[in-house]
Amino acid sequence: xxxxxxxxxxxxxxxxxxxxxxxxxxxxxxxxxxxxxxxxxxxxxxxxxxxxxxxxxxxxxxxxxxxxxxxxxxxxxxxxxxxxxxxxxxxxxxxxxxxxxxxxxxxxxxxxxxxxxxxxxxxxxxxxxxxxxxxxxxxxxxxxxxxxxxxxxxxxxxxxxxxxxxxxxxxxxxxxxxxxxxxxxxxxxxxxxxxxxxxxxxxxxxxxxxxxxxxxxxxxxxxxxxxxxxxxxxxxxxxxxxxxxxxxxxxxxxxxxxxxxxxxxxxxxxxxxxxxxxxxxxxxxxxxxxxxxxxxxxxxxxxxxxxxxxxxxxxxxxxxxxxxxxxxxxxxxxxxxxxxxxxxxxxxx
Amino acid sequence: xxxxxxxxxxxxxxxxxxxxxxxxxxxxxxxxxxxxxxxxxxxxxxxxxxxxxxxxxxxxxxxxxxxxxxxxxxxxxxxxxxxxxxxxxxxxxxxxxxxxxxxxxxxxxxxxxxxxxxxxxxxxxxxxxxxxxxxxxxxxxxxxxxxxxxxxxxxxxxxxxxxxxxxxxxxxxxxxxxx
Numbered sequence: 134x135x136x137x138x139x140x141x142x143x144x145x146x147x148x149x150x151x152x153x154x155x156x157x158x159x160x161x162x163x164x165x166x167x168x169x170x171x172x173x174x175x176x177x178x179x180x181x182x183x184x185x186x187x188x189x190x191x192x193x194x195x196x197x198x199x200x201x202x203x204x205x206x207x208x209x210x211x212x213x214x215x216x217x218x219x220x221x222x223x224x225x226x227x228x229x230x231x232x233x234x235x236x237x238x239x240x241x242x243x244x245x246x247x248x249x250x251x252x253x254x255x256x257x258x259x260x261x262x263x264x265x266x267x268x269x270x271x272x273x274x275x276x277x278x279x280x281x282x283x284x285x286x287x288x289x290x291x292x293x294x295x296x297x298x299x300x301x302x303x304x305x306x307x308x309x310x311x312x313x314x315x316x317x318x319x320x321x322x323x324x325x326x327x328x329x330x331x332x333x334x335x336x337x338x339x340x341x342x343x344x345x346x347x348x349x350x351x352x353x354x355x356x357x358x359x360x361x362x363x364x365x366x367x368x369x370x371x372x373x374x375x376x377x378x379x380x381x382x383x384x385x386x387x388x389x390x391x392x393x394x395x396x397x398x399x400x401x402x403x404x405x406x407x408x409x410x411x412x413x414x415x416x417x418x419x420x421x422x423x424x425x426x427x428x429x430x431x432x433x434x435x436x437x438x439x440x441x442x443x444x445x446x447x448x449x450x451x452x453x454x455x456x457x458x459x460x461x462x463x464x465x466x467x468x469x470x471x472x473x474x475x476x477x478x479x480x481x482x
Numbered sequence: 483x484x485x486x487x488x489x490x491x492x493x494x495x496x497x498x499x500x501x502x503x504x505x506x507x508x509x510x511x512x513x514x515x516x517x518x519x520x521x522x523x524x525x526x527x528x529x530x531x532x533x534x535x536x537x538x539x540x541x542x543x544x545x546x547x548x549x550x551x552x553x554x555x556x557x558x559x560x561x562x563x564x565x566x567x568x569x570x571x572x573x574x575x576x577x578x579x580x581x582x583x584x585x586x587x588x589x590x591x592x593x594x595x596x597x598x599x600x601x602x603x604x605x606x607x608x609x610x611x612x613x614x615x616x617x618x619x620x621x622x623x624x625x626x627x628x629x630x631x632x633x634x635x636x637x638x639x640x641x642x643x644x645x646x647x648x649x650x651x652x653x654x655x656x657x658x659x660x661x
Contacts, residue, residue, distance in 0.1 A: 138507055164523060309518065309519040310517065391544040470550075
């Protein structure tokens with residue numbers, strides 16, 4: 134299959150379009166600008182919907198409106214813009230309407246800067262919006278995975294009727310690398326039993342998150358929780374690399390997993406048994422596989438472009454069976470291979 | 483690992499450092515190698531500095547950011563000053579002596595080539611300086627192969643009449659320049 138040298142952000146667009154994206158709603162912000170720019174051209178040429186909304190907030194609500202009719206819809210932004218979308222994400226979860234939201238993370242908090250970062254882990258995996266809900270979170274670490282995860286996210290969002298977030302970063306979004314378009318173009322879509330697509334000849338339907346009847350909201354939360362348990366059971370995805378005999382296991386996702394992999398290869402050359410578990414879904418998180426590898430003689434090292442967020446989930450997974458260390462940089466700083474290698478060497482002592 | 487190169491191409495915004503990197507990555511891909519390209523995407527503007535990083539390897543590539551660069555094209559002095567201290571030992575450094583004063587860099591292992599002058603006088607378009615530099619770099623690094631680079635240039639300029647010949651000529655001029 135021929136390869137295309139394209140940016141992660143463009144690969145993401147191609148994945149979504151190939152999955153049958155009907156409507157894209159965006160608003161400019163670096164480092165995700167290639168997404169609305171590319172969509173504004175390609176979606177229109179294909180006779181599909183592209184709208185540059187007046188704000189990130191309305192773009193997210195447009196996704197809600199479009200997906201309420203059962204049509205595949207997506208929005209993208211970067212960190213500060215994603216904060217503005219949280220209300221809509223919480224509503225999507227509450228209304229059980231699918232949606233795909235892409236965060237090409239930059240430095241924060243606040244307006245931050247435009248460099249790649251991974252400081253929105255808490256926001257993405259622990260809620261972000263209000264209420265007892267979870268968002269399924271994919272963490273691509275290559276342009277290829279931007280393509281594949283964008284493609285796959287729609288099926289999963291619809292299967293569980295829940296919002297899916299693709300948590301990328303400025304480096305994965307901006308870099309170009311060869312991508313294989315290895316997914317079939319999706320043209321046939323199942324009829325949705327919940328979609329608001331015109332009630333001629335059938336009972337009207339409604340999608341809502343306001344449940345005022347006595348006990349209705351509590352029951353809704355119990356039902357949602359059951360769904361989240363199903364997702365935890367079925368949808369955990371990770372990569373595992375040389376972890377079987379490892380005495381130091383790195384846990385890293387996205388761009389930091391690539392930097393960490395360079396370091397662990399160098400550590401192996403020095404005779405240090407290092408391995409890696411890379412979560413490809415951050416929620417549901419691969420607690421089980423991490424716990425399975427924890428125990429005597431094993432140390433964990435979490436590498437992130439943040440001040441330490443995912444490390445809390447690694448500690449929960451390890452549950453005291455092994456020490457868990459952290460190394461990272463925030464605010465657009467990029468951890469170097471050498472710094473990770475030094476930390477590995479230090480842990481080996 | 484037989485082939486592993488971290489290459490930085492830097493210069494003024496407008497000198498074509500992003501495109502030069504793109505050509506390198508494209509030709510590496512055509513050669514069957516792994517490659518990544520990463521741009522400086524900050525508030526760069528025409529006249530400011532810009533750079534792109536290309537990694538070429540026959541093994542899987544981890545970080546797309548260069549921590550130990552082995553190749554540099556510096557099209558202006560600002561870029562040379564910025565990246566010179568970061569280069570690995572024995573790195574191939576190509577500098578544009580048309581606008582960089584050689585005397586400021588005595589005893590440094592730098593290949594000085596009048597890149598802008600070659601583009602302007604031999605090729606007839608100063609905007610082809612980036613391609614002259616690419617030609618010189620691939621000669622010194624021995625990767626990617628000239629044919630693949632020329633092919634990538636041909637494809638990149640396929641829609642713009644005359645430009646593909648001009649840029650191919652520029653790559654060859656850099657490649658054949660006697661150091």
